[in-house]
Amino acid sequence: MKVAYWPGCVSRGFTPELHGSMAKVAPLLDIELVELNRANCCGAGVIAEHSQELADTLNARTFALAQKEIEQGADLMMNICSTCQGAQGECQERLDASAEYRAEVNKHLTPEGLEYAKGLVNKNFLWVLVEELGLDELAKRVKRPLTDLKVGPFYGCYIVRPTDRLGIDDENPRDTYLEQVIETLGGTVVDYSGAQKCCGFPISLMQKETSMRMAGQNLGEAKDQGADCLVTPCPLCHLNLDMQQPVVSKTIGRDLQMPVLHLPQMVGLALGMDPKELGLGKHVVKPTSVIDWTTSVVGSVGALSAA
Amino acid sequence: MSTIENTDATEAKPEGLQEFTLRLRRYDPESGQAPYFEEFQIELEPHRSVLDGILQAKAKEDGSIGVRCSCRAAICGSCGTRINDKPGLACHTHLDEALKRSKDGKITIEPLGNMPVIKDLIVDMDAVHWKKQARVTPWLLPKEPLPEREHIVPRESMVDVTQSMACIQCGACVSDCLSMEIDPLFVGPAALAKAYRFVGDPRDSRHAERLSNLAEDPHGIYACTHCFKCIEACPKGVAPMSQIMRLRRIASQDHHINDRNNGERHEMAIVNSVKKYGTLNEAKMVPDSYGGPLAPAAAKELVASLPVITKALLRRKVTPKTALFHHKNPDQAQIKRIYQEVQGREQRLELNLYITQPDEDPAELAAHEAHVAEAAAHDAAEQAERAATNQTEAGA
Numbered sequence: 001m002k003v004a005y006w007p008g009c010v011s012r013g014f015t016p017e018l019h020g021s022m023a024k025v026a027p028l029l030d031i032e033l034v035e036l037n038r039a040n041c042c043g044a045g046v047i048a049e050h051s052q053e054l055a056d057t058l059n060a061r062t063f064a065l066a067q068k069e070i071e072q073g074a075d076l077m078m079n080i081c082s083t084c085q086g087a088q089g090e091c092q093e094r095l096d097a098s099a100e101y102r103a104e105v106n107k108h109l110t111p112e113g114l115e116y117a118k119g120l121v122n123k124n125f126l127w128v129l130v131e132e133l134g135l136d137e138l139a140k141r142v143k144r145p146l147t148d149l150k151v152g153p154f155y156g157c158y159i160v161r162p163t164d165r166l167g168i169d170d171e172n173p174r175d176t177y178l179e180q181v182i183e184t185l186g187g188t189v190v191d192y193s194g195a196q197k198c199c200g201f202p203i204s205l206m207q208k209e210t211s212m213r214m215a216g217q218n219l220g221e222a223k224d225q226g227a228d229c230l231v232t233p234c235p236l237c238h239l240n241l242d243m244q245q246p247v248v249s250k251t252i253g254r255d256l257q258m259p260v261l262h263l264p265q266m267v268g269l270a271l272g273m274d275p276k277e278l279g280l281g282k283h284v285v286k287p288t289s290v291i292d293w294t295t296s297v298v299g300s301v302g303a304l305s306a307a
Numbered sequence: 308m309s310t311i312e313n314t315d316a317t318e319a320k321p322e323g324l325q326e327f328t329l330r331l332r333r334y335d336p337e338s339g340q341a342p343y344f345e346e347f348q349i350e351l352e353p354h355r356s357v358l359d360g361i362l363q364a365k366a367k368e369d370g371s372i373g374v375r376c377s378c379r380a381a382i383c384g385s386c387g388t389r390i391n392d393k394p395g396l397a398c399h400t401h402l403d404e405a406l407k408r409s410k411d412g413k414i415t416i417e418p419l420g421n422m423p424v425i426k427d428l429i430v431d432m433d434a435v436h437w438k439k440q441a442r443v444t445p446w447l448l449p450k451e452p453l454p455e456r457e458h459i460v461p462r463e464s465m466v467d468v469t470q471s472m473a474c475i476q477c478g479a480c481v482s483d484c485l486s487m488e489i490d491p492l493f494v495g496p497a498a499l500a501k502a503y504r505f506v507g508d509p510r511d512s513r514h515a516e517r518l519s520n521l522a523e524d525p526h527g528i529y530a531c532t533h534c535f536k537c538i539e540a541c542p543k544g545v546a547p548m549s550q551i552m553r554l555r556r557i558a559s560q561d562h563h564i565n566d567r568n569n570g571e572r573h574e575m576a577i578v579n580s581v582k583k584y585g586t587l588n589e590a591k592m593v594p595d596s597y598g599g600p601l602a603p604a605a606a607k608e609l610v611a612s613l614p615v616i617t618k619a620l621l622r623r624k625v626t627p628k629t630a631l632f633h634h635k636n637p638d639q640a641q642i643k644r645i646y647q648e649v650q651g652r653e654q655r656l657e658l659n660l661y662i663t664q665p666d667e668d669p670a671e672l673a674a675h676e677a678h679v680a681e682a683a684a685h686d687a688a689e690q691a692e693r694a695a696t697n698q699t700e701a702g703a
Contacts, residue, residue, distance in 0.1 A: 009587040010589065012586070013586075013587065013588075013589045013590075013625075013629070014589045014619065014624060014625055015624070016624065017624070037637070038636060038637055038638050040581060040585045040586065040636060040642055041577075041581045041585065043577070043581065044577065044587070045552075046573070046574055046577045046578070047578055047581065049552040049555050049556055049574060050556060050575075050578050051560075051578075051649060051650075051655065052655070052656070052657045053649050053656040053657070054578075054645070054646065054649045054650075057645050058642070061641070061645070086535075093660065096665075097658070097660055097663070097665035097666060098658055098663065098665065099666055104656060108644075108645045108649070111641075111644070112638075112641055157534040157535050157536075158535075161534070161535035161538065162535055162538050162539050163539060197485055197534070198485045198532045198533075198534040200489075202533045203486070203529070203530060203531075203533075205569050205573050205597070206529045206568050206570055206573055206596075207490070207529065207530050207568065210489050210490045210493075210530060210532075211532070213489045214485065214489050214532065243615060243619060244615060246614060246615065246618070247614075247615060281622065282623055283622065283624075284618050284622060284624075
């Protein structure tokens with residue numbers, strides 16, 4: 001499978017381990033990544049809040065670049081960020097809905113010979129795993145099942161709501177894919193109330209305390225339900241849940257020590273990759289409860305505190 | 308309960324009826340007892356509503372079940388409840404649909420969240436929902452003196468506020484608001500949608516005051532975490548979060564309100580970062596959102612963030628080079644040109660799919676027409692056959 005790959009901003013900024021692990025895991029899944037180096041930020045919903053036309057045009061530009069790769073043989077566009085999925089999906093909904101509006105937006109792209117044509121397929125890595133690769137195929141490639149590893153799924157708002165725009169229905173229950181992937185990799189799903197709640201990131205610079213408490217409530221709930229770690233397809237959630245975790249712990253007065261994995265990292269571990277190679281050492285809360293660093297055996301009960 | 312079941316068992320079940328199990332959350336604060344779940348068996352046609360089910364249980368088994376309802380037609384907004392963990396109107400949810408969404412074959416019904424329970428499914432709307440509505444001055448404040456006759460306004464401007472006017476005050480969005488769950492003082496989705504109803508109304512004369520009031524409030528428009536819960540919850544398509552985003556857009560772009568919550572500065576930090584680099588430069592988000600690298604608030608926040616920054620550097624998440632020199636998109640000139648073109652417009656170009664229906668899909672339309680033609684041909688054939696049979700019968 002060949003995909004027009006949009007890594008996003010944060011995966012090349014403050015969570016470089018996400019982009020890094022994706023690039024390393026892809027060949028093991030026979031996914032060829034054609035990176036969209038010239039594409040731009042999706043706006044994370046904020047540019048759309050500022051100006052709808054600006055956000056729609058910027059994303060139409062990214063879509064048009066992806067469509068050029070699709071003409072050259074890529075199967076679809078792939079992203080690795082829940083926020084990109086949701087923000088791009090919102091713009092695509094408007095662009096696809098009206099030929100008149102699309103033509104107006106495309107006018108901004110014509111000087112460079114770009115044009116967005118209705119109907120791009122843009123899927124997060126999570127959806128690609130389940131819908132394009134297939135769970136049976138994924139299971140076949142597992143070399144080191146995540147036996148005894150208790151994982152709390154954390155989706156990120158943008159990839160689960162609104163359900164109709166995201167194409168979540170009986171046929172494609174995309175709001176259950178993380179659980180399905182965890183189980184396919186041999187892990188145990190932890191059922192806790194935070195899986196589809198907000199990490200608090202969008203207001204971390206506006207209402208910091210509320211933001212930290214949101215993250216804290218979800219991390220604490222996962223801990224209460226016995227999770228060894230969380231896994232997320234969203235790097236923005238990762239920033240609030242992992243990078244800010246020491247501040248979160250301080251705000252809610254509870255030592256959390258909850259490692260948070262990026263989705264490709266969890267897949268990579270089950271496919272037998274080395275934790276360091278997957279960038280697990282770059283996390284603020286090192287996943288020592290996930291990995292026994294001495295033997296790299298997944299699922300061994302946690303060593304001591306990590307951070 | 309058992310006597311009813313026995314009588315039912317002896318009678319023949321009328322056609323089309325199906326048995327459902329409702330699991331109701333019961334709670335009477337005056338009893339001193341903790342909340343508990345109680346199950347009720349009801350029997351109704353599957354297309355009937357969850358509310359009909361609750362009312363049957365109340366009528367046949369336990370008259371003390373507390374539930375609020377009136378119109379039973381999704382208009383009055385009285386019967387907001389949580390059904391299998393999702394908020395909505397009990398009268399607008401079919402039993403078979405609810406059953407499909409349940410995890411264990413039983414339909415779980417709970418009171419709305421984020422509000423205190425008065426009894427069972429009845430929550431105290433006055434304590435939360437109506438108090439927050441009152442907070443946004445939910446009435447028109449027109450310019451004085453009033454025109455002698457009616458206000459004349461452009462048609463489009465009133466169409467624009469119809470979405471927020473569709474609210475029936477059921478409280479479903481309030482129930483699931485994730486910001487309000489953590490910060491109970493947050494003005495919240497229903498009230499802010501109502502605020503847009505007046506900020507978007509050209510007859511109102513206090514747009515600036517309304518907006519600055521909500522932008523400066525630490526629990527106002529910039530406390531919304533953009534989680535889409537209210538959009539998903541609303542049974543009327545009001546999309547409260549979209550209305551909050553419009554309030555922010557008008558506050559920062561039309562009224563240039565530089566609020567103390569960093570709302571406008573944070574918006575511009577992201578907008579300008581993409582204009583300059585094509586991607587987000589996270590290292591600049593904190594200083595720019597707090598008023599620039601030299602602002603005292605920014606310095607304070609940066610000092611507070613030092614442990615996080617140090618850890619990120621220690622873990623090699625960030626290197627000083629990546630933090631200080633952000634990569635620029637090779638086609639940055641294109642992106643800048645797009646900014647200039649869009650920002651140079653006199654009037655914002657927007658598409659609201661609540662008002663503008665999507666284009667008809669030619670493929671779907673063709674499929675539909677083919678289907679209609681096929682059905683007509685089928686009917687004609689049947690009619691001809693019937694006529695032929697009648698003729699034969701008549702002949703016989």
